[in-house]
Amino acid sequence: MGAELTKLFELVISSSLVNNFVFTWFLGLCIYFGVSKKMETAIGMSVTFTAVMMISAAVSWLVFNYIMVPLGIEFLMIIVFIGVVAGLVQGSDTIMRKVSPVLYHKLGIYLALISTNCIILAVPLMNVGNHYNFIESMAFALGSGLGFSLAMIIMASIREKIELADVPAPFRGLPMAFIISGMIALAFTGFSGLITL
Amino acid sequence: MYDIHRIVCDILELFRLADLAQILPQVGVGGEIEAKESIDVWPLIEYSLIFLAGMGGLFGFVLAFAAKKFAVEIDPRVEQVNDLLAHAHCGACGYAGCEQYAEAVVNDPSVPATLCTPAGERAARKIAELTGKKAEALEKKIARVMCGGSLSKTVKRYTYEGIPDCRAAVLTGGGDKACIYGCLGYGTCSRVCPFEAIKICEDGLPHIDPDKCTACGMCVTACPKKVMEILPASKAVLVACRSKDKAAFTRKSCTVGCIACGICEKICPFDAAAVTNNFSKIDPEKCRICGLCVSKCPAGTIEDFMTTRAKATINDACIGCGICVKICPVDAIAGEPKKKHAVDPAKCIGCGLCAAKCPVQAFDGVFNAEQVRAAKKKLKEAS
Numbered sequence: 001m002g003a004e005l006t007k008l009f010e011l012v013i014s015s016s017l018v019n020n021f022v023f024t025w026f027l028g029l030c031i032y033f034g035v036s037k038k039m040e041t042a043i044g045m046s047v048t049f050t051a052v053m054m055i056s057a058a059v060s061w062l063v064f065n066y067i068m069v070p071l072g073i074e075f076l077m078i079i080v081f082i083g084v085v086a087g088l089v090q091g092s093d094t095i096m097r098k099v100s101p102v103l104y105h106k107l108g109i110y111l112a113l114i115s116t117n118c119i120i121l122a123v124p125l126m127n128v129g130n131h132y133n134f135i136e137s138m139a140f141a142l143g144s145g146l147g148f149s150l151a152m153i154i155m156a157s158i159r160e161k162i163e164l165a166d167v168p169a170p171f172r173g174l175p176m177a178f179i180i181s182g183m184i185a186l187a188f189t190g191f192s193g194l195i196t197l
Numbered sequence: 198m199y200d201i202h203r204i205v206c207d208i209l210e211l212f213r214l215a216d217l218a219q220i221l222p223q224v225g226v227g228g229e230i231e232a233k234e235s236i237d238v239w240p241l242i243e244y245s246l247i248f249l250a251g252m253g254g255l256f257g258f259v260l261a262f263a264a265k266k267f268a269v270e271i272d273p274r275v276e277q278v279n280d281l282l283a284h285a286h287c288g289a290c291g292y293a294g295c296e297q298y299a300e301a302v303v304n305d306p307s308v309p310a311t312l313c314t315p316a317g318e319r320a321a322r323k324i325a326e327l328t329g330k331k332a333e334a335l336e337k338k339i340a341r342v343m344c345g346g347s348l349s350k351t352v353k354r355y356t357y358e359g360i361p362d363c364r365a366a367v368l369t370g371g372g373d374k375a376c377i378y379g380c381l382g383y384g385t386c387s388r389v390c391p392f393e394a395i396k397i398c399e400d401g402l403p404h405i406d407p408d409k410c411t412a413c414g415m416c417v418t419a420c421p422k423k424v425m426e427i428l429p430a431s432k433a434v435l436v437a438c439r440s441k442d443k444a445a446f447t448r449k450s451c452t453v454g455c456i457a458c459g460i461c462e463k464i465c466p467f468d469a470a471a472v473t474n475n476f477s478k479i480d481p482e483k484c485r486i487c488g489l490c491v492s493k494c495p496a497g498t499i500e501d502f503m504t505t506r507a508k509a510t511i512n513d514a515c516i517g518c519g520i521c522v523k524i525c526p527v528d529a530i531a532g533e534p535k536k537k538h539a540v541d542p543a544k545c546i547g548c549g550l551c552a553a554k555c556p557v558q559a560f561d562g563v564f565n566a567e568q569v570r571a572a573k574k575k576l577k578e579a580s
Contacts, residue, residue, distance in 0.1 A: 063252075071244040080252065087256040091263050098267035105294070164360045 008139040011132075014195045015143030021119045022151035023185040024192075028119040032152060033177055035113070042156035043149075048110040050145030052092070053123060056085045057141035060124035061134055074128075081124045089115045119144055154184060274303045274327055281323050283315035285391035287413035290314075303328055314338070315392065315411035338412035339430040340395075340405055344380035344422075345437035345453040345500060347400035351375060352450050362388070367421040375450030378440040380424045386416035432481045433502040434488055436461070441474045448496075455498045461490040464526070466550060486564075487548035489526050506547030507562045509540045514559040521551040521560075 021027045035045045060081050068074050093111045096104045114120060123144050127137040158180055167176055209217050279299040290312035292298040301308045302324060310325040325331060357366055357373035363385040366372045372381045382401035394409035395416060403416075407430060417425045424439060436455060440447050444456035461470040461477050469483035470490060477498075479490075491501045509529075511521075517535040522528075529545040532538025540551075552560035558570050 067248065071248065072241060073245045073248060076245055076249065079249070083252060083256065087260065090260055094260070094263045094267050098269050101269075105296070161360075164362050164365070166361070 004135075008135065010195050011136055011139040012143035012146070015140050016147035016150065017188070018191045018194050020147040020151060020188055020191075021122065021144050022148060023181070023188040025122070026185075027122050028117045028148060031113055031117045032148075032155065032181075033174065035110070036152045036155035036177075037159055039153070039156045039160060041110075042152040044107050045110045045113070046145070046149030046152055048107045049114055049117065049119075049148055050142070052085075052089065052111070052114050053120060053145045053148075054138060054141045055092075056081075056088050056120060057123055057127060057137050058134070059084050059088065061127055061132075061137045064124070064128055077125065077128060078121070081121055085120050086115050119148060151184075155181065272303050275299050277327055278303055278324055281316060281320045281327075282313050283317075283320070283411070285315045285411075285413060287315060287391050287415045288418075289411075289413035289415075302330075306330075315413050317411070337430040338427050339407055339410045340412060340414075340416050340425050341428050341435055341502075342380055342403050342405070342424060343426055343435070343437055343439045344378075344402065344424050345498060346374065346376060346379040346451045347402050348382070349400065350452045351379065364419075364421050372422070376440050376442065376447065376454060378422065378424070378438075378442070379451065379454075380420075380422060385419050385421065386425060389415045389419040391415060428481055432479075432484055432486065434479060434484060434486050434491060435500055435502065436470070436477045436479055436498055437500045438476050438498045440476055443475055447475075453497050456496055458495060460493055460495060461499060464493050465490060466526075485549070485553070487550050488546060489548050489550075492527075492546060503564065507564060508542045508545040508547050509549070509551055509560050509566075510562045511538055511540055511559050512561050513537065514557045515555075516557055516559070518556060520554050520556065524550050524554045526550065 015021070019025065022029070022032050031045065031049075035041045063080060063084060064074070064077060068077065068080065089111050093108065096108060096111070123141050124137075127140060132140060155177070159177060162176055162180070171179070206215070209215055275296075276299075279296060282295045282299060284295050286295060290298040292301060292312075295313075298308075298312060302310055302312070310328055310330045311321040313320060313324070316324075352375040353373045354375050355373055357369060359365055359369065361383050363372070363381040363383045366381050366383050371377045374381055380402055382397060382403070384397045384403070386403050387395040387397050390410075391413065392409045392411055394406045394411075395403045396406070398404045412427050414427055417423075417427060428435070438451075438453070438455035440451070440454050442450070442454075444458070447454035447456055455476040457472045457475045457477065459472050459477075461479075462472055466487065466489065467483045467485050469480045469485070470477050471480065472478075479499075486503065488501050488503070488506060491499045511530075515532075515537040517532060517538060519532070519534055519538070521538065522530045522532070526548065527544050527546055529541045529543075530538050530551060531541065547563055549563040549565040552558070552563045552566045552569050555569075558566075558573055560566050560569075
């Protein structure tokens with residue numbers, strides 16, 4: 001039991017800090033740069049993304065291990081995972097609209113954006129590649145959500161300040177954001193070797 | 198039955214490119230799927246077709262069902278009203294977002310249709326039509342800066358080196374301007390204006406474009422010195438100072454600060470100016486924008502936003518009663534009794550008092566000449 005929990009904890013730390021999806025794998029950059037301009041959009045996106053990530057990781061794992069492996073059609077996994085995510089996102093959009101209009105007004109716009117996030121495909125693929133069991137996949141997905149949230153919140157707080165600073169004209173906006181991300185990625189390499197999985 | 202890898206290797210050999218076979222992936226994409234010696238293709242094709250079709254069908258059904266079951270009824274008028282709004286997300290209507298105002302105005306009978314000031318009068322009338330409400334004519338309002346302290350006219354207490362934003366500058370002990378009630382000029386208002394109506398000029402003061410300003414009020418909330426005010430656009434004569442400091446201190450920090458001398462209070466023919474808290478304020482209800490106080494103010498604090506004041510001229514309707522001669526504050530009118538009088542354009546300041554008092558509306562040229570004539574006509578038709 002202790003070893004199990006340790007492994008889960010290590011998975012969460014690994015996917016959120018050591019192998020952060022934005023700063024180590026450089027995935028999900030579209031959303032990352034687009035949404036991290038303001039703190040409130042960054043937080044909204046983080047919450048929505050973590051929720052959708054965990055649900056889609058769970059569903060993808062079940063579909064893969066109980067339907068695709070017995071039938072031997074694992075080679076379709078990319079298409080199937082994307083299909084699962086798209087269906088989930090659309091379904092939750094429709095349900096949220098009715099069940100909680102307040103939540104929909106705040107977070108509904110981010111749902112459609114999530115299906116374009118590379119991480120939403122990367123996590124199930126990695127779950128498959130590393131042969132994680134169900135709980136481990138969930139932990140991995142949770143870690144990825146937390147890591148992505150961390151990345152966006154750090155970026156949003158920096159970008160809000162940078163907007164008021166005296167940046168040279170060619171670098172204003174996105175170029176400066178790229179440079180800053182590179183520097184944060186450099187900083188995050190400090191975590192490497194923390195957990196060897 | 199068929200080993201795809203072997204087939205590809207054979208084809209490459211045919212073209213004598215056998216070395217290229219090294220770059221062929223030996224395992225599946227995205228993670229280690231065990232490579233198999235050989236695979237049965239036909240069952241795979243069957244399974245994948247059935248599975249994909251099944252998954253697509255299942256998702257389609259679930260989503261269609263969800264769309265039906267969780268359908269939200271939206272009044273189509275909300276969409277139409279939403280299209281008419283300005284979508285500046287300024288908060289002038291008092292609602293959290295433009296969509297919320299559209300919903301409220303359609304569903305709630307007590308919400309007026311004129312709250313979206315940026316959308317203008319035309320939109321207000323259309324919204325009123327759509328929702329069956331009345332739209333009162335809105336007077337054009339505009340934001341004004343109640344400070345005339347440009348860089349050349351004021352003194353700075355210290356050198357401020359930091360984020361060039363008023364909200365940041367004000368954190369350093371109230372800002373670097375000697376007068377703590379004045380505009381700091383770092384451009385917070387310019388940044389928050391959703392219509393780009395405010396520009397910071399070289400003199401360090403914000404300049405508001407009257408065509409773009411919609412009086413949404415974002416600059417008023419954003420200004421940390423609370424030096425912006427929304428006033429009717431027609432009220433063009435303002436005391437551009439809110440300094441509560443005593444006159445001696447004000448003079449040291451700003452050459453155009455109000456010294457509360459009370460001259461404007463004394464000479465205003467409409468009692469619009471009043472001095473309280475060491476600065477003068479013009480009551481917009483009483484002010485007739487004559488511009489008299491502008492020339493009489495010793496500090497030059499009172500600003501006249503009317504760009505050109507046309508001078509008065511007397512037309513042939515003049516009966517020579519001489520009322521205008523007495524009224525004119527600068528003694529610009531002269532003439533013999535019962536004969537047509539004349540205005541000296543050199544002295545005339547275009548205040549419009551003469552046009553207002555003339556019993557036969559013999560004045561032309563001044564800004565209020567047409568208004569006075571129209572008002573007199575209305576009175577005549579009413580009686």
